[in-house]
Amino acid sequence: MMDSLAWPATEGARGHSIAKGTSRDIRVANRFEIMRVVIARSPVSRQRIAAETGLSIATVATVVGELIAAGLLLEVGFEDSAGRPRALMAVDHAGGVLLGVDVAETYVRVDLFDAALAFLDGVEEALSPEENRPDQVVGHIVSGVRTVLGRAGTPAPRVLGAGITVPGQVDHRGGVSVFAPNWDWHDIAFGELLSARLGIPAHLDNPLRAAIVAELWFGAGRRREDVVVLNLGTGVGAGLAFRGTLYRGATNSAGEWGHTTLVLDGRPCHCGGCGCVEAYVGAPGIVQHLRELDPDSPMLHANDQTATIDALARGIDAGDPIAQKVVAETARYLGAAVANLINLLNPEAIVLSSWVATRLGEPLLAEVRAVVARHALGRPFVATEIARSTLPGDSVSLGAATLALEGFLSEIATNRAKG
Amino acid sequence: MMDSLAWPATEGARGHSIAKGTSRDIRVANRFEIMRVVIARSPVSRQRIAAETGLSIATVATVVGELIAAGLLLEVGFEDSAGRPRALMAVDHAGGVLLGVDVAETYVRVDLFDAALAFLDGVEEALSPEENRPDQVVGHIVSGVRTVLGRAGTPAPRVLGAGITVPGQVDHRGGVSVFAPNWDWHDIAFGELLSARLGIPAHLDNPLRAAIVAELWFGAGRRREDVVVLNLGTGVGAGLAFRGTLYRGATNSAGEWGHTTLVLDGRPCHCGGCGCVEAYVGAPGIVQHLRELDPDSPMLHANDQTATIDALARGIDAGDPIAQKVVAETARYLGAAVANLINLLNPEAIVLSSWVATRLGEPLLAEVRAVVARHALGRPFVATEIARSTLPGDSVSLGAATLALEGFLSEIATNRAKG
DNA sequence: GACCCATTTGTTAACCGTCGGCAATACTCC
DNA sequence: GGAGTATTGCCGACGGTTAACAAATGGGTC
Numbered sequence: 001m002m003d004s005l006a007w008p009a010t011e012g013a014r015g016h017s018i019a020k021g022t023s024r025d026i027r028v029a030n031r032f033e034i035m036r037v038v039i040a041r042s043p044v045s046r047q048r049i050a051a052e053t054g055l056s057i058a059t060v061a062t063v064v065g066e067l068i069a070a071g072l073l074l075e076v077g078f079e080d081s082a083g084r085p086r087a088l089m090a091v092d093h094a095g096g097v098l099l100g101v102d103v104a105e106t107y108v109r110v111d112l113f114d115a116a117l118a119f120l121d122g123v124e125e126a127l128s129p130e131e132n133r134p135d136q137v138v139g140h141i142v143s144g145v146r147t148v149l150g151r152a153g154t155p156a157p158r159v160l161g162a163g164i165t166v167p168g169q170v171d172h173r174g175g176v177s178v179f180a181p182n183w184d185w186h187d188i189a190f191g192e193l194l195s196a197r198l199g200i201p202a203h204l205d206n207p208l209r210a211a212i213v214a215e216l217w218f219g220a221g222r223r224r225e226d227v228v229v230l231n232l233g234t235g236v237g238a239g240l241a242f243r244g245t246l247y248r249g250a251t252n253s254a255g256e257w258g259h260t261t262l263v264l265d266g267r268p269c270h271c272g273g274c275g276c277v278e279a280y281v282g283a284p285g286i287v288q289h290l291r292e293l294d295p296d297s298p299m300l301h302a303n304d305q306t307a308t309i310d311a312l313a314r315g316i317d318a319g320d321p322i323a324q325k326v327v328a329e330t331a332r333y334l335g336a337a338v339a340n341l342i343n344l345l346n347p348e349a350i351v352l353s354s355w356v357a358t359r360l361g362e363p364l365l366a367e368v369r370a371v372v373a374r375h376a377l378g379r380p381f382v383a384t385e386i387a388r389s390t391l392p393g394d395s396v397s398l399g400a401a402t403l404a405l406e407g408f409l410s411e412i413a414t415n416r417a418k419g
Numbered sequence: 420m421m422d423s424l425a426w427p428a429t430e431g432a433r434g435h436s437i438a439k440g441t442s443r444d445i446r447v448a449n450r451f452e453i454m455r456v457v458i459a460r461s462p463v464s465r466q467r468i469a470a471e472t473g474l475s476i477a478t479v480a481t482v483v484g485e486l487i488a489a490g491l492l493l494e495v496g497f498e499d500s501a502g503r504p505r506a507l508m509a510v511d512h513a514g515g516v517l518l519g520v521d522v523a524e525t526y527v528r529v530d531l532f533d534a535a536l537a538f539l540d541g542v543e544e545a546l547s548p549e550e551n552r553p554d555q556v557v558g559h560i561v562s563g564v565r566t567v568l569g570r571a572g573t574p575a576p577r578v579l580g581a582g583i584t585v586p587g588q589v590d591h592r593g594g595v596s597v598f599a600p601n602w603d604w605h606d607i608a609f610g611e612l613l614s615a616r617l618g619i620p621a622h623l624d625n626p627l628r629a630a631i632v633a634e635l636w637f638g639a640g641r642r643r644e645d646v647v648v649l650n651l652g653t654g655v656g657a658g659l660a661f662r663g664t665l666y667r668g669a670t671n672s673a674g675e676w677g678h679t680t681l682v683l684d685g686r687p688c689h690c691g692g693c694g695c696v697e698a699y700v701g702a703p704g705i706v707q708h709l710r711e712l713d714p715d716s717p718m719l720h721a722n723d724q725t726a727t728i729d730a731l732a733r734g735i736d737a738g739d740p741i742a743q744k745v746v747a748e749t750a751r752y753l754g755a756a757v758a759n760l761i762n763l764l765n766p767e768a769i770v771l772s773s774w775v776a777t778r779l780g781e782p783l784l785a786e787v788r789a790v791v792a793r794h795a796l797g798r799p800f801v802a803t804e805i806a807r808s809t810l811p812g813d814s815v816s817l818g819a820a821t822l823a824l825e826g827f828l829s830e831i832a833t834n835r836a837k838g
Numbered sequence: 839g840a841c842c843c844a845t846t847t848g849t850t851a852a853c854c855g856t857c858g859g860c861a862a863t864a865c866t867c868c
Numbered sequence: 869g870g871a872g873t874a875t876t877g878c879c880g881a882c883g884g885t886t887a888a889c890a891a892a893t894g895g896g897t898c
Contacts, residue, residue: 023442023856023883030884046848056885061848083846084892169798179798226669238763242661249765250645251802259796260759264682264752273794333683340679344657344763346668375692377678379588379598383670442856442883449856466874475858480875502873503865 027063030055031409034063035072036217038089039116043076045086064089070412071095071158072115091116097152098408099162099200100401101141102207102394103127105182105234108137110144111397112152115160117218117405119393121148132183138193145198160408162200163400165207166190169253172205178252203403207231208255209246210399212239215351216246217402219391226347229389230257230338232356234283234305238341258282262337280333283309283356289329294322306355313359327364334364335371342376342384353389361388446482449474450828453482454491455636457508458535462495464505483508489831490514490577491534510535516571517827518581518619519820520560521626521813522546524601524653527556529563530816531571534579536637536824538812540567551602557612564617579827581619582819584626585609588672591624597671622822626650627674628665629818631658634770635665636821638810645766648808649676649757651775653702653724657760677701681756699752702728702775708748713741725774732778746783753783754790761795761803772808780807 030053037052038044050060067073074092078085095115102109104127111122125140141164149156168180175191191204212229215221221229221241229239238257240247247254258278259271266275267285279285283305290297290312299311299322315323338350352365369386376384389395449472456471457463469479486492493511497504514534521528523546530541544559560583568575587599594610610623631648634640640648640660648658657676659666667673677697678690685694686704698704702724709716709731718730718741734742757769771784788805795803808814 023445026442026883059884081846086847242666247661249799250767251765251798253796253799254763254765256762256796256799259762261681261755261794262683264755271796336680336683343675343678344673346670346673348669375680377672377675377690379670380668380672380675445856478857500873505874
């Protein structure tokens, strides 16, 4: 058994359920926070880090020292002051790389990032419908990882960790894909398979959670406590963060916002229910709006939702009335569903992410805001910012890599002893 | 200005939003946990407390020592063991009392509890529709408090604190009723008014939050992390707890589950929207189901929902088919709305509370379970226990008093120096 | 240009608080 | 009195902060 396993095989058998907080957790949280500030404000002085985090300068100095010792940070210069110049810290771009792997129904995407989560390189391998065995998927991941690491040049960079997202219910502590509905996987110890083949600390989770972590570190979630990210794609779902940290639910399946009922006894949904949010605002649902409005629309591309949504986006730009009606109809449902989240959870921000949100963009968002204003209660509504994600690239693989960084930061040894 | 104010008037002006955790918080959380164990398992040995909390015996001993010094706990006897007998701890019933005040639209309820949150006495004063000025409400609270404390006998007991719930959006830190829709209150510094007149540390909050705190301490929330309590009354709302603690949302208005849309463009709701959950499962909504099924039903009591719901409950017991249909119809909506919560939040338990849940009881719950099973996703569904609240009495005033106990426990000085 | 001082930054040590482990003590039973 | 268990006190490890101190620079003075 390799020691690169990120999940101790036997754990979690504690007698009680309450997460007892230890002082160690405080240090780890501070490391996260300081790393976030350095990434966002780079180059940045210790003084400024202290001001932004609220920590004392002494604590900042020790934590920064740890991060320098771990090879993540670097003093990159100095800044004038009235007295001694401030040293400026930045992420050491040679300090190591992180891998973010997004396993979806039709593709496996492997992205390489530096320790500041700046995108370096990426490959995407298509997944045919027959290739749904875990070992086949693992094969694609391994080949993708080899490709990007190979291209990264010599000497091979130090890999700090890999984050892998798999759809469905994932037990992130055990590295187990508990249930992946599309492939009918049950309790696949995916993480072990991967660690064994990669020799890299691997962190398995679900794409919704990766997306919210990416927003927390780099997007609308920065400096906020309660954030929801809505993944609008073929399926739809929500990533949730409460009090500044990821919320997973009791059994790692929180966030199935797509399968909450919006229209009782409404449109059938592929989950078997009726009137689910996903049936109206998922890509197939949007295509259905178009088909119902104009069955012969030239924007319709049979068997290719992506092309249809693209055509729709072009139609909006061109002022096509049918396209506009489709957007309005979609927003009628999406807005009500967003208002539900606002009323129930009173978040600070709701972020629209994934490819449908990207393509339909501002026109959809404007309509949604108007609908939300009608449905949501006044006070929570004004407290919530509704925005599109500003993250570049695939925010799922970015979030997966971020989870790997969090894992790495959690395991840095504290160095009091110096020498 | 009195020093019994529980809310420092100037606070919260920190530059950053992240709640920086201190080791002090750990101690406070452990005090809560140990107090909960003592209340639930009383009389209980230190050993058992350690086993149930997962803390070391040493830590349990120090915290128990603090609580004894604060007058909350007492050694009440010994338990045989093979060697030295275990000392048994219990709450000191003479250690102090807590007040729980539930301010509703039509009444002010003041309950007195001992430090173990056992009910001692209570009074309810009716609130006429004209009596909606803050000072009038305060007057009722003060008179109620004087009554129960007067009856408690001499010498007057030590009051550890008072928790007061007010409907609407409440800023618990500042003790301000930010917005109470029924009375059109805006930014009433209710807490200051009360502290000044009572001379008792007062803790203001919202009834939904009180209800979930009560469940966390004494009901289905014990030893659970993620719990939802549904308040089914004239209005409906949800109290939320994530990771073992109360969730308030960004601006203290999380939990408006009653105003999430379940039937797009459905029944009008008094909030101005349409198709809200409350319009179907709030008491008036249930009465409307009955009216639609049988406009001449003898169970209908004009202008008295409570009587109608009571008649409905009797009808169910008697096997009245109309009553059963009304329950089924109500469950059709309630079940779907509960399933939404399960899919979105994946909680460990959902607790049905308040007077409608009490009266319609098991028959409603059975129907709801069946509907939820159809609507919710399989895996989160089996992970969620759906139950009626087992708390006796008014769980809102109980929760309010519990909030006061939490406040008291947070402010116990740590005593290393002894003598 | 040499020197000194003010000023600010960064580091170190001391302190307090938390928890856990271990040994000494307390207590009862056999 | 000895065995066995409970409780307590003490110590170490770790966290953060405060305060004192060392380091680095600029500016003024001779």
